[in-house]
Amino acid sequence: MTETLTYRHLFGPGPSNCYPEAIAALGHPVLGHLDPLFIEILDRACEGLRQVWGTGNARTLPLSGTGSAGMEAAFVNTVEKGDVAVIAVNGLFGERMCEIARRAGAEVVRVDHEWGRPIDPERVAAAHPSPKVIAAVHAETSTGVLSDIAALGQLKGDALLITDAVTSIGGLELLADDWGIDVGYAGTQKCLGVAPGLAPFTISDAAFERRVKDPQSWYLDIGLLGGYAGAASGSKRTYHHTAPVAMIASLEAALGRVLNEGLDAVQARHAAAGLALQNGLQEMGLELFAAEDSRLPSLTTVRVPHGVDSAAVRSYLLENFSLEIGAGAGEFASTVWRIGMMGPNANPASVVLVLGALKEAIAKA
Amino acid sequence: MTETLTYRHLFGPGPSNCYPEAIAALGHPVLGHLDPLFIEILDRACEGLRQVWGTGNARTLPLSGTGSAGMEAAFVNTVEKGDVAVIAVNGLFGERMCEIARRAGAEVVRVDHEWGRPIDPERVAAAHPSPKVIAAVHAETSTGVLSDIAALGQLKGDALLITDAVTSIGGLELLADDWGIDVGYAGTQKCLGVAPGLAPFTISDAAFERRVKDPQSWYLDIGLLGGYAGAASGSKRTYHHTAPVAMIASLEAALGRVLNEGLDAVQARHAAAGLALQNGLQEMGLELFAAEDSRLPSLTTVRVPHGVDSAAVRSYLLENFSLEIGAGAGEFASTVWRIGMMGPNANPASVVLVLGALKEAIAKA
Structure with a gap:
């Protein structure tokens, strides 16, 4: 119309405006979500995501929702009733983490910071003796602030470190493995230069083992999703839900552009x-x-x-x-x-x- | 690549292959999710969805996920721990409803039917004296079977009727209001001729009033989503999450094509x-x-x-x-x-x- x-x-x-390659890919003929040609595109997208995440995690894939769906996936797969979640709050997205963790049943320990300031890793790490997860935003979209996730990773102890990289992925240094990020989520519509609609997600093998086995969300259950993305080592690809094929092709094209530029x-x-x-x-x-x-x-x-x-x-x-x-x-x-x-x-x-x-x-x- | x-x-x-209008729209310049021009597109998409749903429901909008996210939204917004959900099962998607309702805390009463046969509305309606919801699939994608939702609507009593219209919307007669559908969800990648990635969703005012007020999902909380889609009458538009603008523009274009054809x-x-x-x-x-x-x-x-x-x-x-x-x-x-x-x-x-x-x-x- x-x-x-x-x-x-x-x-x-x-x-943001999109890379031309990302827009062009949206105009390509649609492929079936189980088509061998599409699976190749998906595999390349997952491999490209590993590079921008700085991880070797097998379970690195684009979730079928926006960055906020990625946030929800991070929590519903790691915390359930009674688990303690320490959450660093220095802006809107830290606030949102608290709300989503609460709905997942977690006992939320929030560590407030002044908006406009980075998080204080030592204060966050000291907020509780034995949390199941510690969560922080790498690049706070609400305030324009960068926080030191590597420092928090060194202090996390036995907790799983959840990191929001929505406004850093594809544009800023991001080294999930080196920094000790166990679970990360992001969006496509910022530095990756793709339209909104997908949530690049990564979870380490160790975090996967400690995941919630029967999460309240079926749609975001990483135990089921990994099978389709072919991430579960050695396992056969299984249908979970119909993948957003056009958006994934767009992401794959943008990642190609980014990695080609370096x-x-x-x-x-x-x-x-x-x-x-x-x-x-x-x-x-x-x-x-x-x-x-x-x-x-x-x-x-x-x-x-x-x-x-x-x-x-x-x-x-x-x-x-x-x-x-x-x-x-x-x-x-x-x-x-x-x-x-x-x-x-x-x-x-x-x-x-x-x-x-x-x-x-x-x-x- | x-x-x-x-x-x-x-x-x-x-x-399915997409309508050319839907593909062309994906190539358009991206708009911000709060841009007045995008809000016009979103409003037209919602109005078009009302027509293909056969509803006047104010809260009719594309959710930011695939059809399965729509299914999850239907249940997490209507059932919580202890609520009874009667679910007609005559294929894979009825099965999936049971699993999602269980994870939402519902006491699931499943009414099994032979795969390849339509549901029996009388048997479904008689399965429990006072369910909170009754759910059925209009067009079972797993078996190619059409069921009589209107008949079930006449027998639903005080229950809320949830309907899966993934494979009927935009191609088959679908009269949500006349049939008594209280909550409906669908997908874009079938008869609507749009790539997968959005879930057309509708909920009546009466069902909205009886919704779960603090659903376990933040991402799919219709109480929050309605504010952004401008569906809550008289209320100001509020930011919830970044809408998948390219996919919504594609949906709007396809709906225009469908409604223009009639x-x-x-x-x-x-x-x-x-x-x-x-x-x-x-x-x-x-x-x-x-x-x-x-x-x-x-x-x-x-x-x-x-x-x-x-x-x-x-x-x-x-x-x-x-x-x-x-x-x-x-x-x-x-x-x-x-x-x-x-x-x-x-x-x-x-x-x-x-x-x-x-x-x-x-x-x-």
């Missing part, structure tokens, strides 16, 4: 774009929100100047430049902007465009 | 293709599996002739004609084939193609 196609410059907290180069591109944006914003006299040593390159948070109408600026950008930036999250909805430089958008032209457009919008909105 | 694109004729139980015409096209296929198969001397008065036009089940290797025939079709048909489900895996005529594939050319190819494959495989 849509007749006019509008191109949006997507510089919000996600979705993870180091992609990360350097994100780092450079983020830094240039942050420098430019400060040169305009704006104040960044996230703590100085913990700023995400992929997502920059900046305070709305005093006297400026946040929503009016965002509307001005959308109407005049077809350019989207994000409002702040939670209590910062009208006092912070969130500006993403992700996937194909992490480049010098994006920086020039955003800075120039924002400058005009602040002056005229 | 894929270089050669292979077109498959998808005549299995789903995914529901009656689309249903007649499916009916004609199914009947012609079934007649043709019988003229070839093959025996249909589903009971005569209950055969789905969208999905035909046929017995593998004695002495013929089911898998060899399917491989022959794939290799020689790039044509997929499905194996049987469950214990009929090697003794039944499943042949779909769905969405754009429900047409006379498909019938000629499938019959001709199958005849050769049986002779030569």
Whole structure:
């Protein structure tokens, strides 16, 4: 029914614009979910995901839902009634973890931090003597803050470490195995440059052994899902549910693009774009929100100047430049902007465009 | 990474080939999930879904998962520990309902039927004096059987009627309101002619009032989801999770195509293709599996002739004609084939193609 196609410059907290390869793959003929040709695509997607996760985990696969489904999968497969979950909260997605863990029956021990600051691994690790899981967000999409997951991994003890990598995967260094991540989930619509709809997921063999054997969710039961993704070593592929074949083909194409460019180069591109944006914003006299040593390159948070109408600026950008930036999250909805430089958008032209457009919008909105 | 694109004729139980409009929409520029332009697309998709569901339910929306996520949403939002769920089982998806309801805490009363036969509404309704929900599959994808949901709706009493319409929506008559369906879920990859990845979902106001208020799933909590889809009357749109924007745009385009052709015409096209296929198969001397008065036009089940290797025939079709048909489900895996005529594939050319190819494959495989 849509007749006019509008191109949006997507510089919000996600979705980002997609890699051209990802869009092109969506236009390919659809394959059956059990077709040998599709299984090859799925296998390549899983292998590509292992590389961006920095893991050798056999059970690394795209779940058939968005990043929040990945979050739910992480908890329903690891905690059940009475298990203790220590959760580091320094933004909206840490909050969401608490809610999802509670619904999975866990006794939630939340460790609150100021929004805009990274988590304190020592405080998190000391919050409970014997949790079943410890969970933290690597890159908080709500605040633009990067936390040190490797440090938390060293302190986790016998707990399983759950990590949200939604806004880091495919754009920032992410070394699940080296850092001690036992269960990780992410999204496709940020640095991976794919439309939203899949949740890249990984779980170590050791965590799989300690998983909840009869999780409350059938749809997200990793014990069943691994069979279809062919991840359970030596086992035959079994039907679980009809895989979202078009989205998986799109993910596979984007991963091919990212790995062909090279993870180091992609990360350097994100780092450079983020830094240039942050420098430019400060040169305009704006104040960044996230703590100085913990700023995400992929997502920059900046305070709305005093006297400026946040929503009016965002509307001005959308109407005049077809350019989207994000409002702040939670209590910062009208006092912070969130500006993403992700996937194909992490480049010098994006920086020039955003800075120039924002400058005009602040002056005229 | 894929270089050669292979077109498959998808005549299995789903995914089907997609409507061209649905594929084209996937190639459109991605929009933000809160962009006013995307909200218009979402609203049109929800309105189109109301039409194919035959409902005026405000809470009619595409869930961000496949049909099985829809099934899980139906149960986690209606039953919790101790609630009785009467479930009609006449195939694989009735079985799956039992498993998902059990994990939601329900006391499951299953009413078994022979596979290949429709459900018996009177027996189902009499199975328990006061269930919270009664659930049945409208069109069993595992057996190709259509059941009379309207009759069950008349007998449901105070129970909420949950209906699986995965293989009927968009191709067969479906009148949720008239039939007394309180909660319905479906998939996009069958008669709607969209890639798999979304679950069209509907829940009546009355069922919403009687829902589980704190469901075990956050991702599928209809109390939260309705706010984003703008379905809760008078309420402001609220962020829940990042919507799978590309898939929703594809669904909206397909619904536009279907409604433009007209529901009656689309249903007649499916009916004609199914009947012609079934007649043709019988003229070839093959025996249909589903009971005569209950055969789905969208999905035909046929017995593998004695002495013929089911898998060899399917491989022959794939290799020689790039044509997929499905194996049987469950214990009929090697003794039944499943042949779909769905969405754009429900047409006379498909019938000629499938019959001709199958005849050769049986002779030569």
